[in-house]
Amino acid sequence: MEGFRGKKVGTLRLYTGDIVFRSALSQAGIDWKKDIELIEFKNNSMLLEAIKSGKVDVGVGSPGTLYEAEEGGLVAVTWSNDLQPDHVCCRIVAKTGDVKEKREAFKRFLKAIIKAERDKEKDPKVTIDASRPHIRLDDKIMEKSIIEPHMLNHSDPNKKEIVKMWENMNDIGYIKEGKDIDITKYIDTSLYKEAVEELIASEPDEPFFQKVKERFNQQNIG
Structure with a gap:
């Protein structure tokens, strides 16, 4: 992480990678408010252009732009799960009242998601075929997002890592309101x-x- 000290770093605020990167800097004894020049961009396209033009030394982007970045001559120097293994990203969320009212429906939804994960593990291309009618992207771009080994997409709640990320966000001053919220509730x-x-x-x-x-037992119990 010392290699980032003194550099201009472009980022996308509120992206998982942004939170993980700032936390990793802090844990390495680097103050992201003082020891680097952090520049926030509105979207990935603007961030990639800033890197390619040299306006920033490095950028913290989302996995969905990997293909575009590589096509533009950029390389990934590290991954968020290299900096913080098993960190959480997107979570499945719903309103408490809806969950209580439609519990069985939500459970069936989770079963379908888990079965889809099984199918992806057996043959990743199945996921691309299933996504194609709904995601209007080139197959090569989808492959980078779906099959990339660093993309660990599991529906497991991973309570331990949710709590850890919440604590990290508080520790680095990322959260301005709601610091006292008990996220476990x-x-x-x-x-x-x-x-x-x-x-x-x-x-x-079924071994899967x-x-x-x-x-689930490892990531949620104890």
């Missing part, structure tokens, strides 16, 4: 747990579901 792992258990009961010989259960 807003994490419900029971639906996912039930979904996994019911999938195992329906297909006891057993792996999902082990991951």
Whole structure:
């Protein structure tokens, strides 16, 4: 991380990579408010142009721009999960009232997501074929986003890492309001747990579901 000290760094505020990068700087003893020049951009296109033109030395972008970045002659020098392994990114969220009212529907949704993850693991191209009608992107761009090994897309709640990221955001001054909120009150792992258990009961010989259960225990219990 010392290599970033004194550099101009472009970033996209409120992106996962942005939070992880600032946290990693802080943990390395580098004050992102003083020891680097942090410049926030509104979108990935503006960020990539700033890197290519030399207006910033390095940029913290989203995985969806990897193909475009590489086509423009840029390279990835590190990944967010190199800096903070197993960190969370997008989470599945819903209103508490809706979850209580439509619990079974949400559970079925989670089952479908887990089965989709199984299909992707067996054959990643299945995911691209399924995404094509809904995502109007070139297949090469989708491959970079979907099949890239650093893209760890799991529906597991990962309560431990949610709490860790929330604490990191507080520690580095990223959150200005709501610092005293107990984030654990807003994490419900029971639906996912039930979904996994019911999938195992329906297909006891499916090794993927057993792996999902082990991951759930590691990331949410204790």
